[in-house]
Amino acid sequence: MARSLRGMTATALAKSAAVTPEWLSKVERNRTTPSDELVGRLAKSLDFPEEFFYRDPAPLPSSEAFHFRASSKLAQKDESAARSLASLASELSEWMDRTYELPTPGIPEIQELADADVDAGPDIAAGALRNFWGLGTAPVSNMVGLLESKGARVFSVSGNYQAIDAFSFRHGRSSIVFLNPSKSAERLRFDLAHELGHLVLHGGSLYEEDSKLRERQANDFASAFLMPRAGILGSLRGNITLADLTRLRDTWKVSAMATTVRLHQLNLISDWHYRQMCQELAKRGFRRSEPGSTLISESSSLWAQILNDLREDGLGFPYLANLIGVRASDIRALLVGLVPLAINGGATQPTRGAGKLHVVSSS
Known part of the structure; x- marks a missing residue:
């Protein structure tokens, strides 16, 4: 766990601590126990307090309760680091529960939503959750605040873990969400809604057969949750132009690209119009950033x-x-x-x- 958090290979650690890779492998597989002196060398090499290695094993989220966004660019070490970060967050979450009177956990799974079919699609599920929480059809002003008010704990994945995107899992009754803060404020809100979709729709299956389908469902949930059909229809005036996209972006606090996708999903723009808008937005730099946006990233x-x-x-x-x-x-x-x-x-x-x-x- 310490190695994964420091991004250090077993070979590099063995060399730094002046032990053999074979011996270190035995330690990590619980086949042998290092002396206190060797623990000190390992701790120094990893820049961890020695006390960390004498703690009870930290619980890691099970694969059935861990939503990790797989990517072809993602290495096994990144997933290991994410699980290790999740373990630290779980311990902090438990301390928070012991120390403070916190909001009652209130992020339901699809089966718990009133009047929601078990097999409901993302759009229906998003609407059911909005109704369940009494949000109406207006823009959500603060996604971090909303999720925290429903008992979620939000953390960052940063520094050496830039390859890791957002991920989430349930820990006991609480939900824990990690965000990569390097993104624009609009994309961070969408990531939160995406992870909310996983928590509601998927019950925590990391190794579900069709992971691409699961990701599309979470994206569709996020679009519908952040931009409900009735709300979008009420904010349109005449033919939709590029100027309308930035206006809608600022109203609903989502990226211009995500706005365009949602308009296409709702059949408010044609396939041709959609392609033209996406191409023009890409030319203007909207794939990587949000030119002209004044939205500030939400805080906890x-x-x-x-x-x-x-x-x-x-x-x-x-x-x-x-x-x-x-x-x-x-x-x-x-x-x-x-x-x-x-x-x-x-x-x-x-x-x-x-x-x-x-x-x-x-x-």
Whole structure:
């Protein structure tokens, strides 16, 4: 787990710690136990506190509860790193539950949605969830806030893990979502809705036979959830032009490309019109960014409150790091783009009472 988080091969670690690759393999397969002195060398090579290696094995999400976006460019090491990050997030999530009064988990699976058929398609499921949450047909003003108000925990995957896209899983009753903060604000919102689609539709199957179908379904769910049919129809005026695309983008807070796809899905533009718009948007740089957008990436109200609570007690990232036996930099990396990271504080661990956090989100 430490190796995967540091992006280090077994060969490189063995060389750094002055052991043989064969011996290290036995350690990782629980065939032999290293001495305290060797644990110290491994910890130094991996830049982990020695205490990390004496902790009980951290639980990893099961394959049945882990939505990981597969990619031809994605190496096995990236999936291992994602699972290791998920384990750290799970431990922090458990600490949050023990320490604070948090919103009741409320992200249902499709079978739980009122009046929703078990085999309902993504569009129907998205509408059913909007009704279930009382969102109507207006734009969702803050996706991070909405999901946190339903008991989800949001984290970042950043730094050495740029190849990893968003992923999600259920941990106990809570849902945990990871985002890659290198994207535009519009695309981050779509990623959140995409992962919400996985959590609602798929019940957590990583190795389901048709992963491409699962990804299309999550994309279709995200489109329908962020841009409901009735809402889109109500915001149109006459023939749809490129100027309309940026107006709709700014209204619904999704990318111009995603807006175009949704208009095509709803048969509001022809196949020819759709191709022409996509080509023109690509020429203007809309495939990689959102020219002219003023949308700011959404932040985490939940983590902002927790960090403020720690700050009031003179604590910070070192305290959270000590809880799970990692470095403060590992905690910072989990929150990149979600909160301001200029929080300081010692690593002392006083007894803490159970606080109360109330995440308020306007939908």
